[in-house]
Amino acid sequence: MTGSPTNGPGRTPSTNGSARPSANSPGQASFAALREQLHEAATSFADGPGALEGILLGMVDDVDRAVREPLEIFPVCHHSPASALAMARRLREKQPKVVYLELCEDMAPLLGELRNCRLPVAVQAFASDVDGFPAEWAPLSVVAPITEASAEYQAIAYALDTPGVELVLVDRSSDHVFQWDSRHGERTPQEPSPPADGVPEPEAALHGEAVGVEIGDLRPRFAELEEHLLRHGKVRHWSEWWHQYVEVPLGDSDHDAYRQVMFLVGSLFRRLAPGDGDRVRVDEDRERYMWTRIREHLAAGGADPEDCLYVCGAFHAASRVEEFGVAGSGPFTISPRSATTWQHGLIPSSHAAIEAQFGLAPGSVSIAATQWAKNLKRTRVQPYRLAGQDGAKKPRAAKKAAPAVAAPPPEAAEDRLSGFLRRPPVLDTLDEAELLGWSVDIVRAARRSGYLASTADAIAVFETSILLAGMRDRAKPTPYDFQDAAITCIEKDAVPGRRDVRRLVEIMMGGDRIGRVGYDALPPLARDVHDRLAPLELKLQQRGVQRALLDMNFRPELGACSDVLWMLRRLMPHGAARPIMGERKLGERSIQESWDLALGTHQRALIELGYEGVSIEQVLEQRLRRDAYGPRATTAGVLAAVEDATLHLGGRRLADELGARALEVLAAERTVDGAPEVLRRVRGLLAYYRTAEPVLPPWVESFVKAGYAHYCTLLPTAFTDEDATVGQVAAMLGFLFSMESLALSLGCDRAQLELAVAQSRPTDPERTALLWAAQVQLGALSRAELRKRCGELLANPMVVPAYPRYLSGFVHALVPVPGLADVVVEAVSNAFGRLPDPVLLPWLPSLITTLRAGAADLAPLLIREAGRVFPARLAALDAWVPPWREAPEEGAPGGDRIRAAGGGGRGAALLFAHPGTLDAVAGLLGCDGAWAAADEGPEGPAGAVLTARHPDTAIAWESLLTGA
Incomplete structure (x- = not known):
């Protein structure tokens, strides 16, 4: 990098350090009158020639230097109709053979695709995987919006459609945009004015979070100067000031006056900008970069500078770096690009998006488009348009081109600023x-x-x-x-x-014109999506929501469209593909579906998918791998990736790979935060594989074994951990109990679970109730003892206020032990029956809020159980006896043992009245014992042991055989 700019050849330094031409320089006489006027003005207003004179005369020096440059510099302002009009005029007059354009040099291959688009659109460089930049910056995105009423479009259209003309982009690459700007952005845009309801227009977000690159960012960087101009101009924002005092006067000016005024404005803003910071460094490096590229091209191609045109922002045209001009001498080394792989494409843009990104006043770009149309009609200038431009009107038959006018020699530049600045404003008549x-x-x-x-x-x-x-x-x-x-x-x-x-x-x-990228300019993935959705017979490139009806039973070929739509729903933003009817779950596929599609509205998102792969299947696989192997991957997230791979991609290859990854993540986890989601997804995958596959995948068996040991190890700590919720602990128990039979068949030891439960010592009422439920499931606590403990809680006045929390724990216990639904209903019923109103009424709101906050999804299970237990008619309520107060039939074998084990009711009596069936089941399970054995052991005969451990079977038989 070079140091601060020095004076060019043939110049002597002024008192304030600005470059001043020597007395014998060719341009001295051209602006002598203007220099004299500014010198007198500085003397009058500043009490003598000093800093003000240095600034004013330095501005003239900048204009003089830019005008005398052999390579003609054409200064522009971004989205300025006056700049576009002057550009169209000058191109038809000069007919340059080489056009140097201030635009990222790596965007050049995309410019030819503009003819397949409807403007405005933006040229985009996108990188999802970064190498050489901070990971938190990803994805990187740079956009350069282009409208028809812009000078850069006129230059592009002229160069691409005129034979023998070369278009060279000379600005830094997209990679250097992020290399040079540590703030991850060129400029923080001003917030646009929100609509009345406070919801921003969706078109304002078409560029996403991309960094904007524009030609001619001509705006004061000195806050006091902008405030002064707005106050004295009696306007509210900068766009209005520019339109009133620069845009309209320049609309009818000639080429020389236009250039000199733009040079002067750029020099003013340049000299009054803050003189330090990264912004100044980036601006100067950009100018060094562009002039270095221009000299390299001139040296390589041998073009004559007189036949070239350099289009850049007016701010950069007033440059004072050593590398300025084709004769610049400053050494500048361009740093190599990083290893980041950049993808390039075109995305739709809009007037609102341009205004929001670059901090322009709302409506200013639309007003500029209207002004552009009026200028063309008034001046009859024939603009340049790309052949076949989508959305453009058919051009009129062009008149016979006049011979090119040679540019005047640099030393013959005439001072047009003096007359322009002294001329009174033209008073337009009221239309x-x-x-x-x-x-x-x-x-x-x-x-x-x-x-x-x-x-x-x-x-x-x-x-x-x-x-x-x-x-x-x-x-x-x-x-x-x-x-x-x-x-x-x-x-x-x-x-x-x-x-x-x-x-x-x-x-x-003028409306918020919204651009559209044509089919031929789309990336391969986007074109593939449109081709695969063609059977829907919808105009998918149109903006707005369209309804698609899919009847796969009548038209089986629409099944492929359904697959694409479900993948788009997974990959694209909400609203791009939204199912109205139909769903896709593991093992389930709808035969009729209805969709709301807005692919035209979300065209940018679809195009950016094309940067990640050539098909949506490839992109989905990449994203699933990224989610599974990312640094923040969780077991639940990886299992979700397994489910998505099974649903959308089919086959077992990726699902098995991600399943093995889920096993690795589970082994590394030390918390139980994702236990509920893990339980839900494992249950779904296990149910799917049991019905759809002849055998379970090896990773599922390994996951069940590892999960059983993992959660057994974490269970005692989770019962006392304040950070773990009761729902997470219940999910751990649910995994252990629901996967117990499979885990034991795979070689796990049940004693590990029993030991983990025995080591648990909770102090919280909810977790205590959860522990009691686990003990009942393991046989360490009988249902009768559990009922007795609930009765003791209600009988203790000190514990009654905390009783709702015990009930909450019992409700959560329905996840691992759903058979306790009758006990929970009994516990709630006893509370309502035993507690007096002075205690029950204050206690009831706490019960309702506790159940709603912690167990809302389990309430239907309790309601169904209550509906089964309680009588259906009010008349039967007086004679109704709760089933938990019924005793087994007299003389039923093992009735005392059933009561001791917690089982009761007619179902238990039926089982013991017909012990043959129970003994046969016990024999199949490997339990030995006889009903009439004299020495039955501490637990009794095999049938009694099974009934005590699994009393729900007795209850189910009771309902089935008696119709209760």
Whole structure:
């Protein structure tokens, strides 16, 4: 990198360090009168020649230096109709053979695809995997929006459609944008004015989080200067000031006057900008980069600078770096690009997106488009358009081209600034027809949006616009004056519709034109999506929501479209593909589906998918791998990836690979945060593989074994860990109990679970109730003992206030032990039956809030159980006896043991009255013992042991055989 810029050849330094031409320089005489005037002005206003003189004369020196450069510099302002008009004129006059354009050099291959798009669009460079940048910056995105009313589009269209003309992009690459800018952005854009309801327009987000690159960022960087210009210009924002004082006067100026004024404005903003910081360093490095590339191209191709044109922002045209000009001598080494792989494409843009990204006033780009159309009509200049440009009007037959006018030699540059600066402003006559049309149109638009506007409001808007223009020293109302008048006269104090009057004026002035990338300019993935969805017979490139109806039973070929839509729903933002009817789960596929599709609205997201792969299957596989192997991967997340791979991609290869990864992540986890999600997904996958596959995949068996040991190890700690919730502990127990039979068949030891439960010592009421439920499931605690403990809780006045938390724990226990539903219903019923009203009424809200907060999804299970237990009719309630108070039939074998084990009711009596069936089942399970054995051991015969451990079977048989 070079140091601070020094004076060029043939120049002597001034007192303030700016470059001043020597007395014998060719341009000295050209601007002598202007220098003398500025010298006198500085003496009068600053009490003598000093800093002000140095700034003013330095600006003239900058203009002189840029004008005398052999390679013609064409300064522009981004999205300026005056710049575009002057560019079209100059291109037809000069007919340059080489056009150097200030745009990222790596975007050059994409410019030819602009003819397949409807403007505005943005050229984008995108990188999802970064190498050489901080990982938190990913994905990297750089966009350069292009509109028809912009000078860069005129230059691109001329160069691409004129034989023998070469277009060379000379600005830094997209990679250097991030290399040089440590703030991850060129400039923090101003927030656009939100609509009335506070919801931003969706079109304002078409560029996403991309960094914007624009040609001609011409705006004061000195806050006090901008504030001064706005206050004295009687305008509210910079876009209005530029339109009034620069855009309109330059619309009718000749080429020399245009160039010198733009050089002067760029020099003013350059010299009054803060002199330190990264912004200045980046600006100077960009200028060194561009001039270095220009000299390299001239040296390699041998082009004559007189036949070339350099299009750049006016801010960069007033450069003072050593590398400036084709004769620049400063050494500048361009750093190599990083190892990041960049993808390039075109994405749709809009006026609102450009305004939001670059901090322009809302509606300013639409007003510029309207001004561009008026300029063309007034001056009859024939603009350049790419052949076959989508959305462009058919050009008129061009007149016979006039011979190219040779550019005047540099030393013959004439001072046009003096006359321009002394000339009084042209007072445009009031165009009453145009203003009347605006007033009528805004009232019509307001009526459609719900405003109670009338003809009187149109007259008021007309007169108020003229009044505001007069107060602001304008002979003719500008669109901004009209906008203020419409807001004042129509909006009043309420906004009845979705858009306020400001937004209605912006739409009326030109609308928020939204670009579209044509099919031929789409990446292969996007074209493949459109081809595969062609059987739907929808215009998918149109914006808005379209309804797609898929009847796979009648048209089996639509099944492939359904597969694509489900993958798009997984990959694209919400709303791009939204199912209305139909679902896709493991083992389930709908035969009829209905979708709302908005692929045209979300075209940018679809294009960016194309940067990640050539098909949506490839992109989905890459994303699933990234989620599974990322540094923040969790067991639940990896299992979700396994489920998505099974649903959308089919086959076992990727699912088995991700399943093995889930096993690795589970072994590394030391918390139980994801236990509920792990339980839910494992249950679903296990049920799917048991029905769809002849054998379980090896990774599923390994996961069950590892999960059983893993959760047994963490269980005692989780019962006392304050960070673990009762739902997470219940999910751990649910995994252990629901996977117990499979885990034991694979070689796990049940004693490990029993030991883990025995080591658990919770102190919280919810977890205590959960532990009791686990003990019942393991046989360490009988149901009768559990009922007894619940009764003791209700009998203890000190514990009654905490009873709802015990109930919450019992409800959570239904996850691992669903057979306890009757005990929970009994516990709640006893509370309502035993507690007096003074205790129950204050206690009831706490019960409801506790159950709603912690166990809302388990409430249906309790309701079904209560509906089964309680009588269906009110008349039967008086004679109804709760089933938990019933005793087994007298004389039933093992009845005392069943009561001791917690089983009761007629179902237990039926089992013991017919012990043959129970003994046969016990024999199949490897349990030995006889009903009439004298020495039955501590647990009794095999059938009694099974019934005690699994009393739900008795209850189920009771319901089935007795119809209760």
